[in-house]
Amino acid sequence: MALSGVEIFKHLPKTNCKKCGHPTCLAFAMKLAAKQASLDACPDASEDAKKVLGEAAAPPIRGITIGAGDKAVKTGDEICLFRHEKKFFNPTVFAVAIKDTEAGEAAARKIEAVKTSEIDRVGQKLRVDAIAVIDESGDAAKFASVVKQVVDGAPGVAIILASKNPAVIEAGIALCADKKPLIYAATAENAEAMAKIAKEKKASLALSADGLDALTALSEKVKGLGVDDLVLDPGARKAKDMVEQYTIIRRAAIKKNFKPLGYPVIAFPGRGDSVSEAMAASIGVMKYASIIVLNTIEKWKMLALLSLRQNIYTDPQVPMQVAQNIYKVGDAKENSPLMITTNFSLSYFIVRGEVENSKVPSWLAVMDNEGLSVLTAWAAGKFTASRIAQFIAESGVEKSINHKELIIPGYVAILSGTLEEKLPGWKITVGPREANGLPSFLKARA
Amino acid sequence: MALVIPKETYSGKIYNVQLGAGAKAVTIGGASALPFLAFEGAFPNKPAVALEIMDIAPDDWPETVKKAVGGAGASPAKWAKFCQDNGADMVALRLMGTHPDQQNKSAEEAAKVAAEVAAAVDIPLIILGSGHAEKDTQVLQAAAAATRGKNCAIGKAVEENYKTVAAAAMANDHKLIAMSQLDVNLAKQLNILLTQMGFAKERIIMDPMSSALGYGLEYTYSVIERIRQAALLQNDPMMQTPVMCDIGANVWKVKEVMAPDADVPEWGGLEDRALAWEVITASGMLTAGADMLIMRHPGAAGKIKELIAELMG
Ligand code: B12
Ligand code: SF4
Numbered sequence: 049m050a051l052s053g054v055e056i057f058k059h060l061p062k063t064n065c066k067k068c069g070h071p072t073c074l075a076f077a078m079k080l081a082a083k084q085a086s087l088d089a090c091p092d093a094s095e096d097a098k099k100v101l102g103e104a105a106a107p108p109i110r111g112i113t114i115g116a117g118d119k120a121v122k123t124g125d126e127i128c129l130f131r132h133e134k135k136f137f138n139p140t141v142f143a144v145a146i147k148d149t150e151a152g153e154a155a156a157r158k159i160e161a162v163k164t165s166e167i168d169r170v171g172q173k174l175r176v177d178a179i180a181v182i183d184e185s186g187d188a189a190k191f192a193s194v195v196k197q198v199v200d201g202a203p204g205v206a207i208i209l210a211s212k213n214p215a216v217i218e219a220g221i222a223l224c225a226d227k228k229p230l231i232y233a234a235t236a237e238n239a240e241a242m243a244k245i246a247k248e249k250k251a252s253l254a255l256s257a258d259g260l261d262a263l264t265a266l267s268e269k270v271k272g273l274g275v276d277d278l279v280l281d282p283g284a285r286k287a288k289d290m291v292e293q294y295t296i297i298r299r300a301a302i303k304k305n306f307k308p309l310g311y312p313v314i315a316f317p318g319r320g321d322s323v324s325e326a327m328a329a330s331i332g333v334m335k336y337a338s339i340i341v342l343n344t345i346e347k348w349k350m351l352a353l354l355s356l357r358q359n360i361y362t363d364p365q366v367p368m369q370v371a372q373n374i375y376k377v378g379d380a381k382e383n384s385p386l387m388i389t390t391n392f393s394l395s396y397f398i399v400r401g402e403v404e405n406s407k408v409p410s411w412l413a414v415m416d417n418e419g420l421s422v423l424t425a426w427a428a429g430k431f432t433a434s435r436i437a438q439f440i441a442e443s444g445v446e447k448s449i450n451h452k453e454l455i456i457p458g459y460v461a462i463l464s465g466t467l468e469e470k471l472p473g474w475k476i477t478v479g480p481r482e483a484n485g486l487p488s489f490l491k492a493r494a
Numbered sequence: 495m496a497l498v499i500p501k502e503t504y505s506g507k508i509y510n511v512q513l514g515a516g517a518k519a520v521t522i523g524g525a526s527a528l529p530f531l532a533f534e535g536a537f538p539n540k541p542a543v544a545l546e547i548m549d550i551a552p553d554d555w556p557e558t559v560k561k562a563v564g565g566a567g568a569s570p571a572k573w574a575k576f577c578q579d580n581g582a583d584m585v586a587l588r589l590m591g592t593h594p595d596q597q598n599k600s601a602e603e604a605a606k607v608a609a610e611v612a613a614a615v616d617i618p619l620i621i622l623g624s625g626h627a628e629k630d631t632q633v634l635q636a637a638a639a640a641t642r643g644k645n646c647a648i649g650k651a652v653e654e655n656y657k658t659v660a661a662a663a664m665a666n667d668h669k670l671i672a673m674s675q676l677d678v679n680l681a682k683q684l685n686i687l688l689t690q691m692g693f694a695k696e697r698i699i700m701d702p703m704s705s706a707l708g709y710g711l712e713y714t715y716s717v718i719e720r721i722r723q724a725a726l727l728q729n730d731p732m733m734q735t736p737v738m739c740d741i742g743a744n745v746w747k748v749k750e751v752m753a754p755d756a757d758v759p760e761w762g763g764l765e766d767r768a769l770a771w772e773v774i775t776a777s778g779m780l781t782a783g784a785d786m787l788i789m790r791h792p793g794a795a796g797k798i799k800e801l802i803a804e805l806m807g
Contacts, residue, residue, distance in 0.1 A: 070528070090782040130723075167760050169708070264497045288807035291530045291781075299500040308495060326770055327801045330777040334715075347762030351750065352707060352770040356778060359712040394709065398749070421710075484749050 051104045053081035059092065059097035067091055068406040072185050082129035085104065108302045110311050112277045114141065114178065114230045114339075115206025121177045123279075124312035129298055132364050139307045139361045140332065140340045142353065143208055145318065148185050148194045155194055157199040161345050167354065170368060170393045174354040180232070180341045183211030188219035195220040199227070208232055208341065212256075214241035225249040230339070232314065233281060234270055236262065243273035252277035256316050259283060260296060267308040278311045279339065287310060289333045290315060294336040295432060312338030322349055333357050367419030368393035375400070378409035382450040385410050387479065389457060390417040390425045398483045406487035408494045411449065415439045422457045433463050437470035455479045495567050497731040502527070506729035508785070509696045510539065511669055511736050512616025513584065515645050520583050522699075523736035528722060529783045530805045535726075540806050541780055543583035544788045545577035546742050549599065549607040550591035556752045558768040559742075559791045570607050571614035578615045579587045580792040581799065586620035587611050588743075592633045593624035605636035612641045620647040620671070622740075623659075631658040638662040647671050647699055647738075653691065656684060660693045661718055671738060673701035676713050678720045685732045699786065706744040707775040714739070718782035739779040742790030745772045746748040773797050780805070 057077035068089040070076040079085035080101070087093055087101050111125030121141045128134045144162060146155045159179065166175040179198050183191045190209065198207060207229040209220045217231055233256035234242035246253040253275050257263040263282045270278060284293040294313050300306035307430030315337035325342060326349045332340045333356050342349075362368060369391050377400060389399045391414050403410050415436065417425035425431035440454060452474045456463060458481030467476045480489050508523040522542050527535020552560055552567045560567065566576035574585045587608060591599040611659040612619050620639050630650075638648050649671025651659040656672065663670040672688060674680040679778065683700050689695045702717045713790030718737055725733040745751060751768035753761065761767055776787050780802065789795040 130716070131712070132720055145770055239777065258557070260497055260499075264495070268495065286807070287801060287804040288530060292533055295531060296499055296533075300497060304498075304500050306495070306497065306500075309497070323766075323770060323773060323797050324800065327773060327777050327797065330774050332780060333804075334778065334781045346766065347760060348767035348770055351761050351767060352774040355708040355750075356711070356774055359708065360713055360715070360780075364712070364716055398799075405526070482747070484752070486584070 051081065051101070056080050056101060059094070061092045063092065065092065067228070083403045086456075088229055102308070106307070107416060108305055108310050110277070110421040111138070112279065112312055114208070114228060114252060115204075116228045117204050119177070119204040119206065120228070121206050126298075126336075127302065128339075129295075131360060135365070136361045139357050140331075140337060141177045141206070142263075142345070142350070142357075143180045143206075143341045144176055144345045145180045145182050145210075145341050145343055146194060146198065147182045148187070150193045151190060151194045151197065151355060155197050155454055156201065158345070159198060163202055165345060165347075165350055166398070167351060169355060169358060170397045172358060174358060175208070176345050176350060178208055178230075178339070180208035180210050181413040183213065183216045186213065186216070188213075188216045191216045192219040194379060195223045199224050206230075206269060208254075208339075212238060214245060217242065217245055221245060221249050221251065225251070228252070229345070230254055230279060230314075232256065232279075234266065236266055236269075239266060239270055240273065241308065243270050243275050246275045246277075246298060247273075252279060254281055256281045257283065257350050260309070261291060262309045267311070271308070279314050280309065280311050281314050285316060287328050288323060290317070290331050290337070291335050294332075314339040314341065316341050318343040322346060325349075326352060329353055330356055334360055341403040369416075369419035370396045370414060372414045372416035372439075373414055374443055374448065375412045375414060376409075377403045377412050378407070380409040380448075381413050382448065384408075384449070385455055385493065386413060386445060386449055386453065387411070387455040388413040388420050390415055390420060390431060390438070392417070392419045392421045392425075399486070402483040402486040403490065406490040406492040410490065411445065413440065413443060413445060413454075423459050426460050426463075431460065431463075433466035433470050435460050436463070440471060440474075453477055457481070458485070499533065502531075502727065503620035504535055504726040506726045506731075506734055508725060508734050508736055509698065511699060513542075513620075513645055513647055513669060514616075515643065516616060518537070518616045518618070519645070521619050525783075525785075526726070528726060529781060532807060537806065539785075541784060542583040542786045543799055543802070544581035544586040544786065544805065545580065545792060545795055546586045546588055546788050546790050547573040547577060547611070548588045548590045549604060552598060552787055556768065558751060558765055559746055562791050562793055572608045572615045574611045575633060577792070578617050581796055582617065582792075583621055583799075584618040584786075585611065585615055586622060586788045587588070588622045589633055589637065590624050592629055593626050594629060596624065600634040601636035604633045608637040609640040610750050612644050612646070618646065619631055620649070622649055622671070626649070627652055627654040631655045633664075634659050635662040638666040638668055641668070642666040645669065649673065649699075650701055651684070651688070653680075653684065656688060657691060660688055660691060663697075664693055669697050669699060671699045671701050672735075675702060676703045676705075676717055678702075678717055678724070681721060682724075682732045685735060689732070695731065695735060699738050700735045701738050704739045704741055704744045704775075704779065706748050707771055707778065708750065708775055710742070711775060711778050715778055715782045718779065718784060722783040736785035737783055738786035738788070739776075739784045740788045741772060741776050741779065742788055745775050746790055750804070769794050769797070773801075777801060
């Protein structure tokens with residue numbers, strides 16, 4: 049939480065010497081509060097002032113990067129409690145847990161699942177971002193062997209090393225220190241030893257405590273030991289506790305600038321039943337978990353969870369859009385069909401996907417409707433016959449095709465008559481309502 | 495530094511709305527804090543889960559959900575009983591057959607089905623029109639009269655027909671579902687219009703319009719969050735009606751619940767995928783603040799009831 053001008057003023061020299069370029073210290077303080085000036089401009093600012101103001105300027109939830117290279121993931125650095133207040137910035141990191149007792153075949157299958165987890169949704173590539181190696185055996189050598197299996201099998205994927213035993217973590221991190229892993233976890237019992245490893249290896253460190261008071265104490269202790277990149281686990285495992293505890297953490301950090309809890313949260317919604325696990329994980333996605341460790345990552349489950357994450361993390365002010373254009377789908381030729389849709393990413397990608405499925409090469413005219421879906425744009429008066437006619441006429445599409453037939457979405461069938469009037473010489477054909485009707489529709493014509 | 499739990503001070507509270515009659519009556523609403531934050535408010539009632547049935551066979555529902563309904567879909571009364579036996583808190587009868595593009599069934603036929611269904615179960619009944627604003631006025635009027643005394647939720651009253659639909663609910667002592675289109679102000683506006691015509695605000699259930707996971711869910715999610723904040727933090731009496739979400743109708747038409755495994759191997763198995771789609775959509779609406787859900791797949795509804803129990807603690 050930012051400081052007010054008056055609060056900042058209290059920490060300035062109050063000499064009104066003007067060296068900062070402002071008439072008074074108070075005027076300068078106001079500029080600082082509005083983030084229109086930097087404290088550097090005051091040569092006489094005390095060390096204390098720099099410290100206090102520096103801390104206040106730091107984001108309320110520290111941003112932390114796990115992993116290295118192009119698959120490193122950033123987490124934390126959020127500034128609001130509700131997405132409509134601004135937006136959620138760094139999408140939840142999904143990790144799959146591999147127990148060291150699963151070494152060999154079972155681990156290999158999960159590693160493979162992570163590597164093939166990528167799906168393309170509305171133009172974004174979504175995937176399982178991390179692997180958590182879990183010390184189940186208590187045997188450092190066994191743990192290290194699975195870490196090695198992960199490092200070799202899924203190079204680049206971010207790693208979480210999970211054990212309460214510093215010796216086990218040492219054995220694991222020796223194999224992946226260059227990957228900036230996340231260590232899970234420091235507890236009241238092992239804090240010194242874990243902090244030492246995290247500092248030495250420049251790794252981030254998760255804190256595990258039973259409840260928020262214990263977590264606060266542990267956070268202050270580990271921070272005092274010199275580790276800055278922390279992640280929090282207050283021990284919530286049931287959905288109710290997740291909502292409550294994560295909300296308190298987020299609120300304390302954002303509304304009270306309570307530093308000990310100003311870090312990303314890690315959740316373990318693991319359940320024996322996979323649908324139950326998906327439900328608990330969904331609560332984490334919506335309610336402030338920055339990292340979620342799952343027991344299993346079946347494709348259907350990740351499709352649902354990654355889609356939810358994408359929904360929750362889109363910018364509420366700006367629908368995802370694609371550029372207005374005449375797109376070629378497949379090897380479209382002069383006689384290939386021409387269809388029109390809006391530039392809402394979701395509409396475009398769904399329609400494009402179905403046209404691709406049909407294997408009928410086509411032209412897809414995408415009209416700028418400020419990112420509204422077909423029906424929404426129509427209801428808002430932005431997908432009207434005159435606008436469509438103007439767009440088609442000015443698009444130059446006539447140079448690419450040797451026919452004059454335009455296929456419109458079934459939901460706006462009502463436009464066809466007026467469109468034929470506004471586009472003289474054109475034939476308007478009403479397509480199916482849902483895009484999933486397109487393959488049979490297009491094949492039947494071809 | 496000790497942690498002082500940062501609590502919100504809520505000045506408002508959601509109305510308690512009772513549906514049904516007798517031992518199986520269900521009350522929704524009553525929350526005095528944002529969803530599931532029991533450390534700073536009370537949640538006297540858990541969110542209710544209704545299973546949807548129709549006056550016609552579910553022929554155009556996707557295979558996965560049709561299979562889950564099984565033979566029960568052939569008769570509305572049997573289907574309703576099936577929902578009750580499968581743990582539904584309520585039954586939602588959608589009179590889809592009355593839609594002019596469907597079977598264009600008459601209001602009298604619809605009323606007969608509504609009465610049969612009401613007689614077949616003792617859990618509360620939600621009666622929905624086909625969504626054809628004009629036809630719904632006659633259909634809902636007849637259905638409301640035929641189920642008088644059952645304390646049903648009748649809907650949906652929309653901008654175009656709210657006067658008639660509300661009058662039907664009022665005349666027969668039912669509650670009302672009022673649907674607006676994904677906009678906080680429109681939702682409030684409809685509640686104001688209803689109260690201005692004399693419909694008690696404590697008898698309204700607000701439907702802010704649902705959308706499916708991956709298909710605009712985030713819009714509904716944020717609209718509900720904002721409605722709840724206005725109700726509790728700003729103490730806006732026009733926003734304090736419970737919220738309901740029509741989940742199944744939105745979910746069971748998207749590609750993710752229909753595409754066979756072979757077409758989209760990267761999406762995983764259809765059965766699990768389809769069920770998860772309804773479950774995660776429902777979880778989203780609950781987390782935002784929904785007090786009542788209408789779902790289609792009994793298995794998905796069962797799972798969501800499990801989640802509700804876990805959230806209520
Ligand atoms: C999310 C949403 C919004 C969001 C906008 C999201 C966006 N970026 O567009 C918001 C909240 C802003 C919004 C606002 C409004 N909305 Co709105 N909205 C929706 C909702 C829930 C989902 C829309 C969506 O994302 N659909 C998914 C996309 C992919 O669908 P689509 O573009 O239509 O594409 C599908 C098909 O059309 C087809 N298709 C697409 N292109 C093509 C091309 C061809 C050739 C073919 C064959 C097929 C095809 O394939 C796609 C998938 O099958 C729908 C209801 C619903 N469940 O559909 C209402 C809906 C579209 N909205 C509606 C209305 C009325 C409005 C408002 C006017 C009301 C208001 N609240 O003020 C405003 C207008 C906005 C404005 N700026 O003025 C109505 C339209 C009614 C009608 N029949 O005219 C709907 C249908 C709700 C309803 N049932 O009443 N809305
Ligand atoms: S330079 Fe520093 S001391 Fe001088 S007026 Fe500006 S803020 Fe005050």
